[in-house]
Structure formats: structure tokens, C-alpha cells
Amino acid sequence: MGTYEMTLNSTRTHRRAAGHEQVDMQLFADNICKEAWKDWPNEAGADELVETIKKKGWRTSVSFAQRSDPCVGIFAKAQSMFAPSHLNNNVALHRNLPGVASEAPPGAGHRTGSSKLFLATDTSILQDINPDTLESLGSRNQSQLHPDLDGPLSCAHPQRDPKTGDLFNVNLHLGRSPTYRLFRVSASTGITDILAAVSGPDIRPAYIHSFFLTENYLILCIPSSHFHWDDAKILWERNLLDAMKSFDKSNLCRWIVVDRHGKGVVARFSTPAAFFFHSINAFEEHVCDENIERTEICMDYIHFDTTDIMLSCYYDVILNRNDAAKKYWLQDDAYERLNPRLVRQRFTLPLSRQTPREAATATGMEVFSIPNPHAGELPTMTEMGRAEAGFPIAVGLHGLHAPAVA
Numbered sequence: 001m002g003t004y005e006m007t008l009n010s011t012r013t014h015r016r017a018a019g020h021e022q023v024d025m026q027l028f029a030d031n032i033c034k035e036a037w038k039d040w041p042n043e044a045g046a047d048e049l050v051e052t053i054k055k056k057g058w059r060t061s062v063s064f065a066q067r068s069d070p071c072v073g074i075f076a077k078a079q080s081m082f083a084p085s086h087l088n089n090n091v092a093l094h095r096n097l098p099g100v101a102s103e104a105p106p107g108a109g110h111r112t113g114s115s116k117l118f119l120a121t122d123t124s125i126l127q128d129i130n131p132d133t134l135e136s137l138g139s140r141n142q143s144q145l146h147p148d149l150d151g152p153l154s155c156a157h158p159q160r161d162p163k164t165g166d167l168f169n170v171n172l173h174l175g176r177s178p179t180y181r182l183f184r185v186s187a188s189t190g191i192t193d194i195l196a197a198v199s200g201p202d203i204r205p206a207y208i209h210s211f212f213l214t215e216n217y218l219i220l221c222i223p224s225s226h227f228h229w230d231d232a233k234i235l236w237e238r239n240l241l242d243a244m245k246s247f248d249k250s251n252l253c254r255w256i257v258v259d260r261h262g263k264g265v266v267a268r269f270s271t272p273a274a275f276f277f278h279s280i281n282a283f284e285e286h287v288c289d290e291n292i293e294r295t296e297i298c299m300d301y302i303h304f305d306t307t308d309i310m311l312s313c314y315y316d317v318i319l320n321r322n323d324a325a326k327k328y329w330l331q332d333d334a335y336e337r338l339n340p341r342l343v344r345q346r347f348t349l350p351l352s353r354q355t356p357r358e359a360a361t362a363t364g365m366e367v368f369s370i371p372n373p374h375a376g377e378l379p380t381m382t383e384m385g386r387a388e389a390g391f392p393i394a395v396g397l398h399g400l401h402a403p404a405v406a
Contacts, residue, residue, distance in 0.1 A: 027373075091121045091156040095131075098167050099145050099185040099192055102128050103137040122209060122240075124154045124171055142171050145192040149181060153205075157278070159213035164188070168218055170211060174234070178205040182218050182258050196258040196265050202360070203254065207240055212282035212299045217266070218258040219282060219299060224251040224273040225307050247306040249273045255364060257297065257349065267349050269362035275307045278377065280342070295349045302377055303343035303369070312338055342375035344368050 095114040102116040109115045109131030117134075119127040124142040129135065142149040151173035158169040165187030173179040179199040185192045195218060204226045212219035226245045227234060234243040245251075253274055257267040280300040287294050316324040329335045347364040354362065 092119070094118045094120055094126075094158070097126070097185070098165065098187040099190040100126060100140050101144075104128070104130055108132050120154075120156050120158075122153060122156045122207070124149065124152055142169075145185060146183065146194060148194060148197075149183060149192070151179070151181070153208075155208055155210050157210040159211065159218075161187075161213070168213055170208065170220055172205060172208070174205055178203060180220060180222070180256070182220060182256075184218075184260070195260065195262070196256070198256050198265065204251070207244060209277045210279040210301075212279050212301075214282045214284050214297060216260055216284065217297060218260055219297065220256045220258070221271075221276070221299070221301075222254040222256070223275045223307075224248065224253060225275050226251055241310055244307065244310075247273070247275075247308065255345075255347070257347075267347070267354060267362070268359040269347050269364050271345055271364045271366070275304045275309070276301045277304075278302050292351070294351070297347055297349065298367075299345045301343060301345075302375065303341045305337045305341075308334075309338055309340075339372040340375060340377055341372065342370040 094117075095109075095112075096116050097118055100116065100118065102118075104116055109117065112131065114131045117129050117131040118140070119129060126140045126142075128137040128140055130137055142151075142154060149171040151171045153172040153174070155170050158167055160167055167185040167187070169183060171181045171183065173181065177199050179197055180203065181194050182196045182198070183192055183194045198220075204222065206222050206227065207225040208220070208222065211221065224247060227240075227243050228245050234240060249272070251273050252270040253272065255269050255271065256265060257269075258264065259266050278301060280302065282297065282299045285296045285298065287296055312328050316322070317328045318325070320326065329338060344367050345364040346367045347362075350358065350362075
């Protein structure tokens with residue numbers, strides 16, 4: 001896959017190739033063994049937060065998980081519970097969302113062009129904040145966009161069409177028949193349209209952080225982060241992480257392809273069981289097969305082989321209490337399954353509507369994979385993104401920092 005620019009055990013930039021993968025992965029393990037993060041600069045400035053946690057033993061706030069918040073882990077983010085008593089939105093910041101009213105005063109945000117500013121997490125609630133003072137102005141719910149968007153869960157990272165400004169997201173309604181509603185909010189009219197409502201015996205409620213958008217399609221991957229008891233355990237545990245099932249290789253990733261122009265679901269396929277937080281890029285390619293033009297969709301994301309990465313972000317691991325970090329990352333070479341990979345999945349869209357059997361048996365193809373530390377997390381794209389020529393940028397994990405400040 002060519003060469004990559006990255007930083008290793010120095011502040012300089014190094015050019016690395018596929019031939020360096022094994023030695024760099026070993027360097028990652030060695031850094032954890034030596035607790036190298038204790039001597040590496042904490043550029044994220046989280047010392048005060050860490051000291052507070054050490055004194056009190058927890059974050060003293062509502063969070064994603066019961067024991068401690070894994071979201072202050074590798075991805076330095078905070079999420080809210082299924083039914084938060086207090087807003088704890090601090091995952092993604094979104095400006096000028098269409099269709100969503102704000103209590104910001106007239107003229108707010110004029111210096112930055114952000115008249116409306118919202119904080120999001122993996123629920124259907126948005127926190128309205130003042131663009132100038134960052135003061136909380138209340139909350140907005142997706143049901144205010146459309147009455148059918150009454151589910152409590154959503155994706156912290158919606159998608160925006162770079163040309164039209166239209167907003168796309170997913171709303172998950174829990175219950176005996178979990179339903180994913182994929183919707184669009186028009187930037188020009190503010191009207192919300194539900195593009196597809198997906199349910200069925202093979203559609204399970206899952207924790208989903210992001211999804212994919214191409215010129216013509218909205219693509220949802222339901223990863224193997226399923227909830228127990230068809231989501232009822234969320235109410236029992238009062239948090240998401242403890243309500244998730246243990247990772248099971250038989251729970252395949254289910255992909256749903258929805259047409260952006262009103263045709264609904266146009267394809268379904270599956271890939272091996274896995275988990276991901278962040279999508280990176282998606283695009284379409286048109287190929288000729290025996291003089292018949294076919295459309296292939298390509299999805300790039302940061303892939304984890306299991307859901308164990310979430311459990312690795314508890315504070316006892318982050319702070320290496322009683323050698324917890326070494327045990328979790330190094331026992332039985334666990335870092336090999338915990339390390340992320342930048343993966344591209346490719347799927348050829350059918351020419352006609354799939355039969356139920358075709359939808360159940362269709363599979364995507366992993367066409368390349370770049371392992372950590374040559375790939376990392378918190379990916380973004382250069383301005384050339386949304387195309388095959390785009391260049392992703394990510395934070396590599398080298399074992400040189402406590403995950404809390406990655």
C-alpha cells in the first residue's frame with residue numbers, strides 16, 4: 001500500500017512502508033511494557049482531569065459505562081447514558097445544522113459564521129450551546145425534526161452532503177422490533193424525510209457511532225456490538241456498555257445500502273463479525289462487466305477485530321493500576337486483537353432488487369488493510385476526500401502515552 005508518514009518515538013515525521021509493520025507493532029508492545037507514556041509529553045493537557053479521578057476514584061459525572069467512562073480513553077470523548085438525567089454531550093461539535101432551531105441570540109457566532117452550535121453524542125438528543133460563550137441553551141430531540149424519529153439512540157457523527165449541505169443521520173427505535181430509521185434534513189427547506197425504516201429478525205439493536213455517505217447512497221453498518229435482551233438490559237444496567245453482549249463471531253456485521261433519491265433499501269450484505277467507531281470515507285466506482293455497467297461502493301473505516309477495545313478504556317487500565325494496562329494489552333498478545341486497522345470494504349450493487357436469499361448471503365470484500373501503528377484512530381480526510389484519491393489522517397497508537405491523552 002505504499003508509504004505512510006507518521007511519528008514514532010520522537011517528534012520527527014518518519015516515512016514507513018508495509019515492510020515496517022511488524023517492527024512498529026513490536027515497538028508499540030515494548031512501549032507499553034516500559035510504561036513509556038510516563039515520560040512522554042502530555043500534550044492534551046489532561047493532568048488536572050487525571051488527578052481529579054485519582055482523588056475521587058471516578059469522573060463524578062454520568063457517562064457511557066457504569067464503572068468508569070471508557071470514552072475518556074483512547075478517543076478522549078464523553079458520552080451520555082441511554083436516558084441521561086443531565087446532558088453530557090461532548091463527543092462531536094456540529095455547526096449550523098439544518099432544521100434544528102437554536103436559542104442562540106441574534107448575531108451570535110458572526111465572527112466564525114456559526115450562528116448555531118450543537119454538541120452531540122450517541123443519543124437522539126442535541127445540546128444547544130451559545131456560539132460565543134459556549135453556554136448551554138437547552139436540548140433538542142430528533143423527534144422535533146420528525147415525529148417518527150422517536151428512538152433514543154443515534155450516531156454522534158452525522159453526515160453532510162458537501163454540495164447541498166443536507167444532513168443525514170440514523171435513529172434507532174428500541175423495543176421488541178428494533179427499527180433503524182435513516183433520514184435526511186434538507187439544508188434548503190429544513191424538511192426531514194425518512195429515506196428508509198429497517199427492521200426484521202436479522203436486524204439487531206447495536207451500538208453504532210458513525211456510518212457512510214456517497215453521492216447516491218447512505219450506507220449503514222450494524223457492527224457486532226449488540227445489546228442484550230433486545231435492548232432491555234440497557235434499562236436494567238442503566239448504561240450502554242454493560243448492556244452489550246460479549247463479542248460473538250457468529251454475529252456478522254450487517255450492511256444496509258439506502259438510495260438517497262427515494263428508492264429505499266437497494267442492497268444488503270454482510271461481512272465478518274467486527275466493530276468500528278469511525279467511518280473515514282466512502283465513494284462509488286462504475287465498472288463494466290461483460291459490457292454491463294455495475295456500481296461498486298467502497299467504505300473506509302477504522303476496524304477492530306472485536307469489541308474488546310471498549311473494555312480496555314476503563315480507568316484501571318488507563319492508569320495501569322496494579323499493572324492492569326500491561327495485563328490487558330499484553331497478556332496472550334492481546335494487543336494484536338486490540339490494535340485497529342484501516343480497512344476498505346467493497347461491494348458490487350445488484351442490478352435488480354435482491355431476493356431475501358440473495359440479501360442474506362451477499363458478502364462484501366475486504367480489499368486492503370493497514371494495521372496500527374501505521375493506521376490509528378480519530379480519522380479525518382484531507383480536502384481531497386470523498387474520492388479514491390483522498391488521504392486519511394489519524395492518530396496512531398504507539399504505546400507512548402496513556403490512552404486517556406491520545
